[in-house]
Amino acid sequence: MDAIIEVLVYGFLISSLYALAAVGFTMIFGVAGVLNLAHGAFVLIGGYVAVWASTALGWHIVLAALVAVVAMALLAPLIYLLCVRPFSDKPVIVFLATLLLAVIVEQVMILMFGEKSRTLSALVPGYFYLFGVQILWDRVVASLAALASIVGLWLYITRTRNGKAISALSMERLGAALAGINEFQMQLLVWVVSGALAAIAGVFLTTFLGISPFAGRIPLVIAFSIVVLGGLGSIPGSLWAAYIIGYAETITTQWIPEARGFSSLLILLLILTFRPQGLFGREAS
């Protein structure tokens, strides 16, 4: 019984974080049709900027996190302008450029920070007990922040003018242009938001897992998997998918720890074979 409660609680906590890591990727994929392979690098940069600000500059962790978010919110649209927009009619080049950016960022991080893992102190230290299960405060804060970000994003997309414009853009580009939506501004906005969300995810992931130059691969694969499972460009889909994958991993870690890596892979294989458009997606191409 204890084990079941543990799974329920831990699964929830880690899934929320996975959702945060994925949602920025979903947006860019949905709106711009761009497979941003540099998304993991965004998460990585967010984490490393926070580490640097808190160790080299000695700033408080919250301030360091803010710096990370601002940094990525500026860097992401810059990358869009330099590497994506000029080639918007050549999707293969864009995809390859983001892949190269991802490996370049990894190498830069190795040179700047070394191959060792780094960590950040928890935003909120300590733990408490819920139904006999020990829970770290930091995890709860991270999960709530993640959920708040996602809900905030969802409200933005559905309630505000700009948000609806972005949504329209992802559905039908020509029609959106005819309706007077400034595509350029909306694209920039999407990248800004995606960068900021990736940075937040990076900060929290660093407090949980530590960060190392190759740590960007984890959020990229998770984001990719969640997008596929949840469906192209669907934010509610990403949420559902994040929880499915997060719980699958937690369940496996609880009872068959060696096989943890398999669980999400198997889910992916099944989805790709039987329902490639994902849970809430429109079509598989």
Add this chain to the structure above:
Amino acid sequence: MSSLAAGSKKHLTRFPDEYIWLALCAVALMLAYAWGDFNLLTILTMANIWAVFAVSWDILSGYTGQISFGHAFFIGVGGYVSALCSIALTPHVPMPWLVVASILLAGAAAALGGVLLALPAVRLHGPYLSLMTLVAAAVAERVVRILKLQSTGAEGAITGLPNFGFVPNQVFSYSAAFVLAISLLLVILARSRIGKIFQAIRESEQAAAAAGINTAKYKILAFAVSGFVAGAAGAFYAHYLGSVAPASHFLLDISVFCIVASVLGGMGTIIGPLAGSYLYILIQENFRPLGSWRFLALFLVALGVLFFLPRGYLTELRVRAFQLLQWALCKKPRST
């Protein structure tokens, strides 16, 4: 992402200049053999083997547009099958034939793996297909680690395989023969009717289907051929290293390499990835004085080539060579 927008090469397809470039490559390798020092030969040996990885990727991803992110899957499957076969066959089959058998069996196994992967993958497009290949590579790697085939080794490795010996120029000549033979066969395939069908599928699968082509069958064929070549190369690599391990065969960097090398030289041309592989490995190895900075330098060069020579450096070279030829023969220039 259904069509390769890396530039039209239609004008190149009429005249089979690939054979000329292959011949040049053969000449260059022979000159290296004659004049090069051993260090250069070892670098080129590595490049020859990795070039086979890249050309195997190209016949699938460059020609049919099904972009594989996890090509290490075939290389790893080939490597492990060859290791297991070598160990099983050692008492029964004498040496040179043992390696040949193991390479062929590895290729067959990887081709089978490719078909199994292709069956569900055929209905997928773009990023979904790519993710499927990535997942396949990740699953295969984990399976191998869990099996722990040899307990005294490093993680998941099998060592002590029969190998080619370590005389640099001898191994170099084997690898050179291997890469040239494979490249020639793939160029022939690419220029055949099958190759044209692959490209038709890449340009527009709907149009190809409308023209009566069984696109699923050809996509599966592409996976099988690509898998066979990559698997055979994985086996060759295993016999070169004398071992097979997730760290050497399922390395994510190999999957990335296939893509980057093909981009450097020019996707969808077979000889483009061949040329790109040499550029990649030569930079990676000759920049050793830079220490750990060499990988960064390499990727920056790749990014530069991607932006300024998006068709790949060899394709650009071929176009210029054509134009030069036409000018020299005072012909009217064809449209590029």
Add this chain to the structure above:
Amino acid sequence: MVKINRRSFLKSMGAGTAALSFSSALGPWVMGQNPLIIGMANPLATFFGQAAEKALRLRINQYNAAGGLMGRPLALVTSDSAGRPDQALRAVQDLVLSKGAHVLTGFFFSEELLGALPAIGGLQKIFLGTGASTPNATVQVQLDYNGFKNFFRVGPVNSLFILQALVGFLGQYVLPQLGWQKIAVLAEDAAWTSAITDSLGLLLGANKIPMQVVDTVRYAEDTTDFSSIFSRLVSSGAQGIVTVMAHTGLRPTAQWAQLQVPLPMVGINVQAQDGSFDELTGGAAESVVTFTAGAKVAITDKTLPFVEAFENFTEFLPDVTIPSYNAFISSDAMDVLEDSIVRAGVFPDQDRDAVIAAMEQTNIVGTTGGISFYQLNEVGVSPLRPELAFPHDVRFGPVTGLWVQWQDGNLEVLFPGNLTTAGFVQPPWLG
């Protein structure tokens, strides 16, 4: 964009690079004296690779200041193995074929050593291994003595002996000093850890150690959340956790401290040897016990002088202040080399086999302990795999390694008893 003609590219890159690498590594004075060139292959981007290089440079400078080794100056060339088998192979080829190395040393990851082993055998230069504990390397020496007799592992003891050392530690320290009769094993799910998780119970019984293994968890290396694993270990009734970790260690340790798991952690935790382990785990180092080859204690009369010289050697990589285990072993490798050359009376580039024969009879004292090597066909040396022989592997016994514990930012020695510098401390939340 310059048109790249492949042939001219090859030639210019090759020639230019050879010139560049040669001139930067060796000064004109040294070059003129026909130095003995030591080639080091290591992952240069890692702390372990950098510390090993620093140790080698230190020792080489000491030799050259004293007039060289048997009157001949030494020089160091390096090549990056980047933690990858193919790069490790190339590094060995680069060192010998391009940089002219006469003797080789290095490697940290077992994958590197295995990938490069064929080149080591093929290029035939003496290779002094200083990291990478895979038994496979010396098993190869036994299987193909003539092909691989140039390989020697100066340290660490191979992983089968590391596991044996763990059993000794459990029986001679953990049981009597800490009173633990029930332990839980936390091991990363790797091939090398199978030997211990499969046989620990048996080995304890065979050695008549009344300790019971009440639970064993083998976790996947990419595990992100250890909460449920720790709670399982706590409810198993164990009195302590025995760790078997090499590739992982930072993450489980950091989470162990965050959760304040009421069980101390002792055992093998390679990451915990890193000088900045405390910083890397967010302050979780206190009370963590690990196994290492060298520390700032007088294991032998060479150890402390080496550590002090290393700390004072600020002309090279001043940020690397603590020698890693493979730095200690690299220093020992230089001692082994010197001793063998002196006894053989020739240098390896003059008569390699004579130096190898002398090296097999090595019996000296290094910074890590007494160094001697197992012989060809010497079976029965490991109770875990009694049928195997490990020729040219450093003999376990005269070198045993140390069990150290982080206390207040320093590594204190717990065991063996003659080197103990402090008693065991409990984790801060239990103390």
